[in-house]
Amino acid sequence: MSLNIYNTLVRQKEEFKPLVEGRVNMYVCGPTVYGHSHIGHAKSYVSFDIIVRYLRYLGYKTLYVQNITDVGHLTDDADEGEDKIAKQSKKDRVHPMQVVESYTRSYFEDMDALGVVRPDISPRATGHIIEQIEMARDLIKKGFAYEKNGSVYFNVAKFKEYGKLSRRPLEEMEAGARVEVNKEKRNPADFALWKKADAEHIMQWESPWGMGFPGWHLECSAMSMKYLGETFDIHGGGMENQFPHHECEIAQSECSTGKQFVKYWIHNNMVTVGGQKMGKSLGNVINLKDAFKKYTPLVVRFFILQSHYRSTLDFTNEALDGASKGYEKLLNTVRNVRNEIEKLGKSENQKNEDVPFLDLTGFKKAFLEAMDDDFNSPQAIGVLFDLNREVNTVLAGSKSNLKLLNEINGIYNELAGTVLGIIPDQLESAVAGGGENDLIQFIIELRAEARAQKLWVMSDKIRDGLKNLGIVIEDKKDGTTWRRE
16 A cells, blocks of 8 residues: 555645655744744644654655744734734843744754654744845746835735635635735735834844845745755645645745645644633643643653544543553553563573464554555554554463564564654653552562462452552563553
8 A cells, every 4th residue: 555645735635656756855834933832733743743754664765844933923823913923022021032042942842852853954034034035036026026115015816826725715815804904915815925124123134125024924935945945745734824824835936936836735633622722812722841740741742643633632631641541551561572572581491382373464564554544643553552452462371482572572663663653762751650660560579579478368469459450460480560451
């Protein structure tokens, strides 16, 4: 089965065929760094992390670019309002670049904790002012943009395909834009490529039209094409960015180059909190640093991957608690496999007869079929739990085989580790309550002492007590293992 991707541009799944065989150029809209990252950022960047990981797993040489927006993103997400970073700098009473540096570091800190692979290139908008000015000049020269009072606007009427991504008719966009008409614009739906800066605006640059700063949409076009070319394979971002951000990117880019901008558009869905859309106005934004106080980052990652990237993710404590328990079941089996390998590796007498049959090839095939179907991580995780049940049966048997256990461990490392990024090398800190695992192990060791002293009543009492707590222990000739029910 070949990889199929849901392309927002055509509203259906398509077989993935890169522009250049064996290579993938991919751009994802990065954060506007004026605050700490929240669970919505985690949903987006974990989703695209899986896509990058899987493309590389399939053998594609993947160049991944994800920008940092450090100027030009206004508070209404279009052309009006205050620059989000400038607004935060006034609130904090620090320079805007202090805001940028502080929250950029915070962003990468949180993404590293979530196991998100860093982009190959993380360009900043302020580092590409020249490219943005040149693109705006080019669009004016070609008749697709115009200057008015120091600002430059793209004339959407000149691009007949405007709206092809979001499927919004131009008339509808113009009607929506008439709430507060900008008299500088020829059409209400026209969008800014360059904005004139007021005298007190800190972040501003010289341009052919006077002092100003770039429009948010122009930034992503200039940066993506600088590093990936005029046409590239994949552009990703949140579903809320289809319009106006990505729609405007397509218009200005294709009018500038005369070529298709992006072949495959991929959009992740939003996060809700208890069924409500997450938003600052509702006071229900959950920062990742706060979430990490209760749940370890890999539990949050596992929780995100239990929903498809195109599905809404509802964040509740109950859902996270359930994810934590499920994740611990997965990890506990991997832990027992590794412990068994360590025990058998130290044993001088290895017997390979009566090896239990386990169709690892079938599990791998099912996992890859799920991932080939538009990166279906929930289904892929389901395959891992099916594998878990079979592996637990093997572990509970009277005989284990080192070769088989190494193959099982390799499958977990390959599929759950390399592809999904949920199995770390060290398991102890992967779930909340690592100390709880140590306590369980300590109790099992106490029970082992009781058994050695033939205190069978005490031994059974410990076993039954753990079972009542959802901990199943299994005695074998070479030791005792445990797992959660």
